[in-house]
Amino acid sequence: MIPSSQLAALRTARHLVVFTGAGVSAESGIPTFRDSLTGLWQRFDAASLATLEAYQQHPALVWGWYEWRRMHVLQAQPNAAHQAIAELARHVPRLTLVTQNVDDLHERAGSEDVIHLHGSLHHPRCVVCGREPSKPLPPPDEPAEGRRLEPPKCEYCDGRLRPGVVWFGESMPAGALDEAFAAARHCDVLISVGTSGVVYPAAEMPERAWRAGATIIHVNPQPSVTHDEREYALSGPAGLVLPRLLQEAFGS
Ligand code: BJW
Ligand code: ZN
Numbered sequence: 220m221i222p223s224s225q226l227a228a229l230r231t232a233r234h235l236v237v238f239t240g241a242g243v244s245a246e247s248g249i250p251t252f253r254d255s256l257t258g259l260w261q262r263f264d265a266a267s268l269a270t271l272e273a274y275q276q277h278p279a280l281v282w283g284w285y286e287w288r289r290m291h292v293l294q295a296q297p298n299a300a301h302q303a304i305a306e307l308a309r310h311v312p313r314l315t316l317v318t319q320n321v322d323d324l325h326e327r328a329g330s331e332d333v334i335h336l337h338g339s340l341h342h343p344r345c346v347v348c349g350r351e352p353s354k355p356l357p358p359p360d361e362p363a364e365g366r367r368l369e370p371p372k373c374e375y376c377d378g379r380l381r382p383g384v385v386w387f388g389e390s391m392p393a394g395a396l397d398e399a400f401a402a403a404r405h406c407d408v409l410i411s412v413g414t415s416g417v418v419y420p421a422a423e424m425p426e427r428a429w430r431a432g433a434t435i436i437h438v439n440p441q442p443s444v445t446h447d448e449r450e451y452a453l454s455g456p457a458g459l460v461l462p463r464l465l466q467e468a469f470g471s
Pocket of ligand 2: 347349374375377
Protein backbone atom coordinates (compact mmCIF):
# COMPACT_ATOMS: atom_id res chain seq x y z
CA MET A 220 0.00 0.00 0.00
CA ILE A 221 1.31 3.39 -0.99
CA PRO A 222 0.56 6.19 1.51
CA SER A 223 -2.46 8.26 0.54
CA SER A 224 -0.53 11.56 0.81
CA GLN A 225 1.75 10.46 -2.04
CA LEU A 226 -1.16 9.22 -4.15
CA ALA A 227 -3.01 12.51 -3.60
CA ALA A 228 0.04 14.54 -4.59
CA LEU A 229 0.33 12.54 -7.80
CA ARG A 230 -3.38 12.73 -8.65
CA THR A 231 -3.45 16.51 -8.29
CA ALA A 232 -0.09 17.22 -9.94
CA ARG A 233 -0.27 19.58 -12.91
CA HIS A 234 3.38 19.07 -13.80
CA LEU A 235 5.17 15.85 -12.89
CA VAL A 236 8.91 15.39 -13.35
CA VAL A 237 10.33 11.87 -13.51
CA PHE A 238 14.09 11.84 -12.99
CA THR A 239 15.78 8.52 -13.70
CA GLY A 240 19.16 6.87 -13.27
CA ALA A 241 20.74 3.54 -14.06
CA GLY A 242 18.47 1.66 -11.61
CA VAL A 243 15.45 2.11 -13.91
CA SER A 244 17.19 -0.03 -16.54
CA ALA A 245 18.62 -2.59 -14.10
CA GLU A 246 15.67 -4.95 -14.54
CA SER A 247 16.28 -4.86 -18.30
CA GLY A 248 19.70 -6.39 -17.61
CA ILE A 249 21.71 -3.17 -18.02
CA PRO A 250 24.19 -2.93 -15.13
CA THR A 251 24.18 0.15 -12.92
CA PHE A 252 27.46 1.94 -12.19
CA ARG A 253 27.86 1.79 -8.45
CA ASP A 254 25.86 -1.18 -7.11
CA SER A 255 28.20 -3.17 -4.94
CA LEU A 256 28.06 -6.54 -6.71
CA THR A 257 26.77 -5.81 -10.18
CA GLY A 258 27.84 -2.20 -10.88
CA LEU A 259 29.99 -1.56 -13.94
CA TRP A 260 32.57 0.24 -11.85
CA GLN A 261 33.17 -2.76 -9.64
CA ARG A 262 34.85 -4.30 -12.71
CA PHE A 263 36.02 -1.26 -14.69
CA ASP A 264 37.93 1.80 -13.57
CA ALA A 265 35.83 4.89 -14.30
CA ALA A 266 38.83 7.15 -14.76
CA SER A 267 40.37 4.84 -17.34
CA LEU A 268 37.20 4.66 -19.45
CA ALA A 269 34.77 7.53 -18.79
CA THR A 270 36.95 10.56 -19.44
CA LEU A 271 38.13 12.40 -22.55
CA GLU A 272 41.73 11.81 -21.48
CA ALA A 273 41.12 8.05 -21.44
CA TYR A 274 39.67 8.20 -24.97
CA GLN A 275 42.59 10.31 -26.20
CA GLN A 276 45.14 7.92 -24.71
CA HIS A 277 43.39 4.61 -25.50
CA PRO A 278 40.76 5.28 -28.18
CA ALA A 279 40.33 1.62 -29.20
CA LEU A 280 39.93 0.45 -25.59
CA VAL A 281 37.33 3.11 -24.79
CA TRP A 282 35.45 2.78 -28.12
CA GLY A 283 35.38 -1.03 -27.74
CA TRP A 284 33.95 -0.73 -24.22
CA TYR A 285 31.16 1.58 -25.35
CA GLU A 286 30.38 -0.61 -28.37
CA TRP A 287 30.13 -3.59 -26.02
CA ARG A 288 27.67 -1.63 -23.88
CA ARG A 289 25.71 -0.43 -26.96
CA MET A 290 25.35 -4.02 -28.06
CA HIS A 291 23.85 -4.98 -24.69
CA VAL A 292 21.41 -2.07 -24.83
CA LEU A 293 20.33 -3.02 -28.37
CA GLN A 294 19.62 -6.55 -27.14
CA ALA A 295 17.72 -5.35 -24.04
CA GLN A 296 14.01 -4.55 -23.78
CA PRO A 297 12.26 -1.82 -21.78
CA ASN A 298 10.93 -3.15 -18.47
CA ALA A 299 7.79 -2.53 -16.43
CA ALA A 300 9.29 0.65 -14.92
CA HIS A 301 9.96 2.25 -18.33
CA GLN A 302 6.44 1.27 -19.38
CA ALA A 303 4.82 2.67 -16.22
CA ILE A 304 6.60 6.02 -16.76
CA ALA A 305 5.35 6.18 -20.37
CA GLU A 306 1.85 5.37 -19.11
CA LEU A 307 2.02 8.01 -16.34
CA ALA A 308 2.31 10.68 -19.05
CA ARG A 309 -1.23 9.80 -20.12
CA HIS A 310 -2.62 10.56 -16.63
CA VAL A 311 -1.10 13.94 -15.75
CA PRO A 312 -1.49 17.25 -17.59
CA ARG A 313 2.26 17.52 -18.11
CA LEU A 314 5.17 15.14 -17.58
CA THR A 315 8.84 15.94 -18.12
CA LEU A 316 11.15 12.94 -18.21
CA VAL A 317 14.77 13.68 -17.39
CA THR A 318 17.22 10.78 -17.51
CA GLN A 319 20.88 10.38 -16.74
CA ASN A 320 20.88 7.18 -18.78
CA VAL A 321 22.64 6.78 -22.10
CA ASP A 322 20.34 3.97 -23.30
CA ASP A 323 17.15 4.45 -25.33
CA LEU A 324 14.83 2.24 -23.27
CA HIS A 325 12.51 5.11 -22.25
CA GLU A 326 11.95 5.99 -25.91
CA ARG A 327 11.38 2.36 -26.83
CA ALA A 328 8.76 2.14 -24.05
CA GLY A 329 6.91 5.06 -25.68
CA SER A 330 8.14 8.12 -23.75
CA GLU A 331 8.59 11.24 -25.86
CA ASP A 332 10.89 14.27 -25.62
CA VAL A 333 13.20 12.58 -23.10
CA ILE A 334 15.90 14.91 -21.78
CA HIS A 335 19.19 12.96 -21.74
CA LEU A 336 21.50 14.82 -19.37
CA HIS A 337 24.45 12.48 -19.97
CA GLY A 338 24.02 12.00 -23.71
CA SER A 339 23.42 8.77 -25.59
CA LEU A 340 25.24 5.62 -26.67
CA HIS A 341 23.36 5.89 -29.95
CA HIS A 342 24.61 9.32 -31.07
CA PRO A 343 28.40 9.24 -31.51
CA ARG A 344 30.02 12.36 -32.89
CA CYS A 345 33.33 13.45 -34.42
CA VAL A 346 36.00 14.60 -31.98
CA VAL A 347 37.18 17.23 -34.51
CA CYS A 348 34.10 18.73 -36.23
CA GLY A 349 31.45 17.56 -33.75
CA ARG A 350 29.11 16.23 -36.45
CA GLU A 351 27.15 12.99 -36.10
CA PRO A 352 27.26 10.32 -38.83
CA SER A 353 24.47 10.79 -41.39
CA LYS A 354 23.24 7.22 -40.77
CA PRO A 355 23.08 5.28 -37.50
CA LEU A 356 26.09 3.03 -37.02
CA PRO A 357 25.34 -0.64 -37.68
CA PRO A 358 24.89 -2.81 -34.59
CA PRO A 359 28.30 -3.75 -33.23
CA ASP A 360 29.63 -7.09 -34.35
CA GLU A 361 29.40 -8.90 -30.98
CA PRO A 362 32.36 -7.10 -29.41
CA ALA A 363 33.68 -9.01 -26.44
CA GLU A 364 34.05 -7.32 -23.07
CA GLY A 365 37.44 -5.61 -23.05
CA ARG A 366 38.07 -6.07 -26.80
CA ARG A 367 39.70 -3.13 -28.52
CA LEU A 368 37.95 -1.60 -31.52
CA GLU A 369 39.29 1.30 -33.58
CA PRO A 370 36.80 4.19 -33.59
CA PRO A 371 35.38 4.77 -37.09
CA LYS A 372 36.47 7.78 -39.14
CA CYS A 373 34.17 10.79 -39.49
CA GLU A 374 32.55 11.00 -42.93
CA TYR A 375 33.03 14.80 -43.11
CA CYS A 376 36.61 15.33 -41.96
CA ASP A 377 39.70 13.48 -40.84
CA GLY A 378 38.50 13.08 -37.24
CA ARG A 379 37.46 9.98 -35.35
CA LEU A 380 34.10 9.26 -33.76
CA ARG A 381 33.69 9.29 -30.00
CA PRO A 382 30.74 8.02 -27.94
CA GLY A 383 28.01 10.66 -27.61
CA VAL A 384 28.01 10.46 -23.83
CA VAL A 385 28.98 13.05 -21.20
CA TRP A 386 32.21 12.15 -19.47
CA PHE A 387 33.48 13.54 -16.17
CA GLY A 388 34.53 17.17 -16.53
CA GLU A 389 32.34 17.70 -19.61
CA SER A 390 29.26 19.88 -19.82
CA MET A 391 25.76 18.56 -20.51
CA PRO A 392 24.29 18.76 -24.05
CA ALA A 393 23.30 22.34 -24.95
CA GLY A 394 20.03 23.32 -23.31
CA ALA A 395 19.43 19.99 -21.57
CA LEU A 396 20.43 21.10 -18.10
CA ASP A 397 18.54 24.40 -18.33
CA GLU A 398 15.41 22.57 -19.45
CA ALA A 399 15.75 19.99 -16.67
CA PHE A 400 16.30 22.62 -13.97
CA ALA A 401 13.38 24.70 -15.27
CA ALA A 402 11.14 21.63 -15.00
CA ALA A 403 12.39 20.99 -11.46
CA ARG A 404 11.59 24.61 -10.56
CA HIS A 405 8.03 24.47 -11.89
CA CYS A 406 6.84 20.94 -11.08
CA ASP A 407 4.46 19.90 -8.27
CA VAL A 408 5.87 16.38 -7.89
CA LEU A 409 9.26 14.90 -8.77
CA ILE A 410 9.72 11.12 -8.78
CA SER A 411 13.39 10.17 -8.61
CA VAL A 412 13.93 6.59 -9.80
CA GLY A 413 17.03 4.42 -9.49
CA THR A 414 19.80 6.93 -8.97
CA SER A 415 22.49 7.13 -6.30
CA GLY A 416 22.38 10.93 -6.59
CA VAL A 417 26.14 11.36 -6.43
CA VAL A 418 26.85 12.80 -9.88
CA TYR A 419 26.48 16.56 -10.23
CA PRO A 420 24.95 18.74 -11.55
CA ALA A 421 22.22 16.13 -12.34
CA ALA A 422 21.93 15.20 -8.65
CA GLU A 423 20.63 18.69 -7.87
CA MET A 424 17.28 17.89 -9.50
CA PRO A 425 15.38 16.60 -6.42
CA GLU A 426 16.76 19.29 -4.12
CA ARG A 427 15.92 22.08 -6.59
CA ALA A 428 12.37 20.76 -6.94
CA TRP A 429 11.97 20.40 -3.17
CA ARG A 430 13.14 23.95 -2.56
CA ALA A 431 10.61 25.20 -5.09
CA GLY A 432 7.83 23.51 -3.08
CA ALA A 433 7.39 20.19 -4.90
CA THR A 434 6.76 16.80 -3.32
CA ILE A 435 9.61 14.34 -3.88
CA ILE A 436 9.19 10.55 -4.12
CA HIS A 437 12.29 8.33 -4.33
CA VAL A 438 11.89 4.88 -5.87
CA ASN A 439 14.90 2.74 -5.09
CA PRO A 440 15.72 -0.50 -3.24
CA GLN A 441 18.01 1.73 -1.14
CA PRO A 442 16.23 5.09 -1.00
CA SER A 443 17.63 8.05 0.88
CA VAL A 444 15.59 10.99 2.10
CA THR A 445 17.02 14.24 3.41
CA HIS A 446 13.96 16.31 4.41
CA ASP A 447 11.26 15.61 7.03
CA GLU A 448 8.43 17.06 4.99
CA ARG A 449 7.32 16.58 1.37
CA GLU A 450 10.00 13.97 0.70
CA TYR A 451 9.17 10.25 0.68
CA ALA A 452 10.74 6.92 -0.13
CA LEU A 453 9.12 3.97 -1.86
CA SER A 454 11.53 1.17 -1.23
CA GLY A 455 11.88 -1.56 -3.85
CA PRO A 456 12.81 -2.25 -7.46
CA ALA A 457 11.36 0.24 -9.91
CA GLY A 458 9.76 -2.51 -12.02
CA LEU A 459 7.55 -3.42 -9.06
CA VAL A 460 7.03 -0.06 -7.38
CA LEU A 461 6.15 2.13 -10.39
CA PRO A 462 3.39 -0.12 -11.81
CA ARG A 463 1.92 -0.28 -8.30
CA LEU A 464 2.07 3.50 -7.97
CA LEU A 465 0.36 3.87 -11.34
CA GLN A 466 -2.32 1.35 -10.38
CA GLU A 467 -3.04 2.83 -6.95
CA ALA A 468 -3.03 6.45 -8.12
CA PHE A 469 -4.90 6.09 -11.41
CA GLY A 470 -6.29 2.55 -11.45
CA SER A 471 -4.47 1.52 -14.64
C1 BJW B 1 17.56 0.43 -8.51
C2 BJW B 1 17.37 -0.83 -8.98
C3 BJW B 1 16.09 -1.15 -9.38
C4 BJW B 1 19.42 -0.70 -8.48
N1 BJW B 1 15.13 -0.23 -9.29
N2 BJW B 1 16.59 1.33 -8.42
C5 BJW B 1 29.86 19.00 -7.23
C6 BJW B 1 30.40 18.26 -6.21
C7 BJW B 1 31.33 17.24 -6.46
C8 BJW B 1 31.73 16.95 -7.76
C9 BJW B 1 31.17 17.69 -8.78
C10 BJW B 1 30.27 18.69 -8.52
N3 BJW B 1 29.89 19.22 -9.71
C11 BJW B 1 30.53 18.58 -10.70
C12 BJW B 1 31.35 17.65 -10.16
C13 BJW B 1 32.25 16.71 -10.91
C14 BJW B 1 31.55 15.51 -11.49
C15 BJW B 1 30.87 14.75 -10.35
O1 BJW B 1 29.68 14.83 -10.13
N4 BJW B 1 31.65 13.96 -9.63
C16 BJW B 1 31.12 13.19 -8.49
C17 BJW B 1 30.96 11.71 -8.89
C18 BJW B 1 32.10 13.34 -7.36
N5 BJW B 1 30.59 15.90 -12.51
C19 BJW B 1 30.96 16.08 -13.77
O2 BJW B 1 32.13 15.96 -14.11
C20 BJW B 1 29.90 16.48 -14.76
N6 BJW B 1 30.36 17.60 -15.52
C21 BJW B 1 30.59 18.78 -14.98
O3 BJW B 1 30.38 19.02 -13.82
O4 BJW B 1 31.08 19.69 -15.86
C22 BJW B 1 31.45 20.97 -15.37
C23 BJW B 1 31.81 21.85 -16.52
C24 BJW B 1 31.46 23.16 -16.44
C25 BJW B 1 31.77 24.00 -17.49
C26 BJW B 1 32.41 23.49 -18.60
C27 BJW B 1 32.75 22.18 -18.67
C28 BJW B 1 32.43 21.34 -17.63
C29 BJW B 1 29.66 15.39 -15.79
C30 BJW B 1 29.14 14.16 -15.19
C31 BJW B 1 29.03 13.06 -16.26
C32 BJW B 1 28.62 11.72 -15.69
N7 BJW B 1 28.83 10.70 -16.66
C33 BJW B 1 28.48 9.34 -16.32
C34 BJW B 1 29.05 8.42 -17.42
C35 BJW B 1 28.26 8.57 -18.72
C36 BJW B 1 28.85 7.74 -19.80
C37 BJW B 1 28.77 6.28 -19.53
O5 BJW B 1 27.65 5.74 -19.45
O6 BJW B 1 29.82 5.64 -19.41
O7 BJW B 1 27.06 9.21 -16.21
S1 BJW B 1 29.06 8.84 -14.73
C38 BJW B 1 27.71 7.76 -14.40
O8 BJW B 1 27.06 8.22 -13.19
C39 BJW B 1 26.72 7.97 -15.55
C40 BJW B 1 25.42 8.10 -14.81
O9 BJW B 1 24.44 8.79 -15.59
C41 BJW B 1 25.80 8.81 -13.54
C42 BJW B 1 24.82 8.65 -12.41
O10 BJW B 1 24.75 7.32 -12.00
P1 BJW B 1 23.36 6.71 -11.53
O11 BJW B 1 22.42 6.69 -12.68
O12 BJW B 1 22.90 7.37 -10.31
O13 BJW B 1 23.78 5.18 -11.27
P2 BJW B 1 24.41 4.53 -9.95
O14 BJW B 1 24.98 3.22 -10.34
O15 BJW B 1 25.27 5.46 -9.23
O16 BJW B 1 23.13 4.27 -9.02
C43 BJW B 1 22.16 3.29 -9.36
C44 BJW B 1 21.03 3.38 -8.35
O17 BJW B 1 20.01 2.49 -8.78
C45 BJW B 1 21.42 2.97 -6.92
O18 BJW B 1 20.88 3.92 -6.01
C46 BJW B 1 20.70 1.61 -6.72
O19 BJW B 1 20.28 1.39 -5.38
C47 BJW B 1 19.53 1.79 -7.64
N8 BJW B 1 18.95 0.55 -8.15
N9 BJW B 1 18.62 -1.50 -8.92
C48 BJW B 1 15.46 1.01 -8.78
N10 BJW B 1 15.82 -2.41 -9.82
ZN1 ZN C 1 34.46 15.34 -38.42
